[in-house]
Amino acid sequence: MRILLAAFALAFAASAFGQADEVAHPDPRVEARLKNIGEELRCLVCQNQTIADSNASLALDLRNEIRGMIAQGRTDDEIRAYMVARYGDFVLYRPPFEATTVLLWLGPFALLGVGFVVLAVVLRRRKRIPEAPGAKSDKQRAAIAALLESDRAPPEGPRG
Amino acid sequence: MKVLKFGIPLAVFLALMGFFLVGLYRDPREVPSPLIDKPAPAFRVAQLHQPDHQFDPQEMHGKVWLLNVWASWCVSCRVEHPLLVDMSRKQLVPIVGLDYKDTREEGLRWLDRHGNPYQVSAFDADGKVGIDYGVYGVPETFVIDKQGVIRYKQIGPITQEALDKTILPLVRKLNG
Numbered sequence: 634m635r636i637l638l639a640a641f642a643l644a645f646a647a648s649a650f651g652q653a654d655e656v657a658h659p660d661p662r663v664e665a666r667l668k669n670i671g672e673e674l675r676c677l678v679c680q681n682q683t684i685a686d687s688n689a690s691l692a693l694d695l696r697n698e699i700r701g702m703i704a705q706g707r708t709d710d711e712i713r714a715y716m717v718a719r720y721g722d723f724v725l726y727r728p729p730f731e732a733t734t735v736l737l738w739l740g741p742f743a744l745l746g747v748g749f750v751v752l753a754v755v756l757r758r759r760k761r762i763p764e765a766p767g768a769k770s771d772k773q774r775a776a777i778a779a780l781l782e783s784d785r786a787p788p789e790g791p792r793g
Numbered sequence: 794m795k796v797l798k799f800g801i802p803l804a805v806f807l808a809l810m811g812f813f814l815v816g817l818y819r820d821p822r823e824v825p826s827p828l829i830d831k832p833a834p835a836f837r838v839a840q841l842h843q844p845d846h847q848f849d850p851q852e853m854h855g856k857v858w859l860l861n862v863w864a865s866w867c868v869s870c871r872v873e874h875p876l877l878v879d880m881s882r883k884q885l886v887p888i889v890g891l892d893y894k895d896t897r898e899e900g901l902r903w904l905d906r907h908g909n910p911y912q913v914s915a916f917d918a919d920g921k922v923g924i925d926y927g928v929y930g931v932p933e934t935f936v937i938d939k940q941g942v943i944r945y946k947q948i949g950p951i952t953q954e955a956l957d958k959t960i961l962p963l964v965r966k967l968n969g
Contacts, residue, residue: 677824677929690894691929694920719927721827 655693663703670699670709674716675724683726826927826946833860833935833943834925841892841900841914848889848915850941857967858887859960860935861911862923864895865903867931873950874907880956881910886964890914893923893931936960938967 657664671685678689684696702712716724728734769777833850840846861877863870881888890911892900897916917923936945945963947955
């Protein structure tokens, strides 16, 4: 039984070795910067995860590359440029403002503008609508007001 | 006025449909490579078959060639492999293999089993060359021209269609 258990444990140990362990940099400042940069970079293998979050082996390799670059004293911009040179703007969660991304950046504001124009047109048109048929004339209005007024007047003399 | 009232929503609707229709046929995994029309990144790594020999893309200068990134653990590499073997048999274009994040032993065994279409195989054990080439989904294939400039990148397995419609015509044009 013991041997079986040991064999079982070993089998799992072997699969755990399948992926290289990630070794954090001894300097916590390097790790902090890595986390900061990695959170703005998309992992291309699992596209909705950041390089900081992903367990994909490519993300692990890239984290190690970035660790190396930070340790060499490269700036965040240089590291981002390194990533963009290899994987394109797609790796950036905040893509740069360019001809190809104009729609992405300005589209929402353009839609908002269209919304305001539509709103203005609708409101203006509503103002111009003639009064509905059956509306009362000024004279009738005055009569109505007088009637309402007399109804609201205090009762004359004691009741009953 | 009536034309505007119906025309504008209709135009917006058709434009949206147009975007969706295009989106339907695009693979979100295919990210355009910034390396197209740029010089192929330089590297120098050991060969797979002869560890004491190295491979440098400079050796291919003056030739139109394919750099095929593969690995023994890569399942879809098996899909495209017969096409590569067929291409090398017909000597259509020299193909260089880059065995990516693999072990030498398994890479060699894989080539023995599935056939070796490569003029030479470079061995990228730690995936550093792959990073420089922006590899994120193996297999990937680069078409590199006589001046060493990357002209096309196939992400994922090469298909007969990609070969006939894109890769081989491009190779012929570059050789032209």
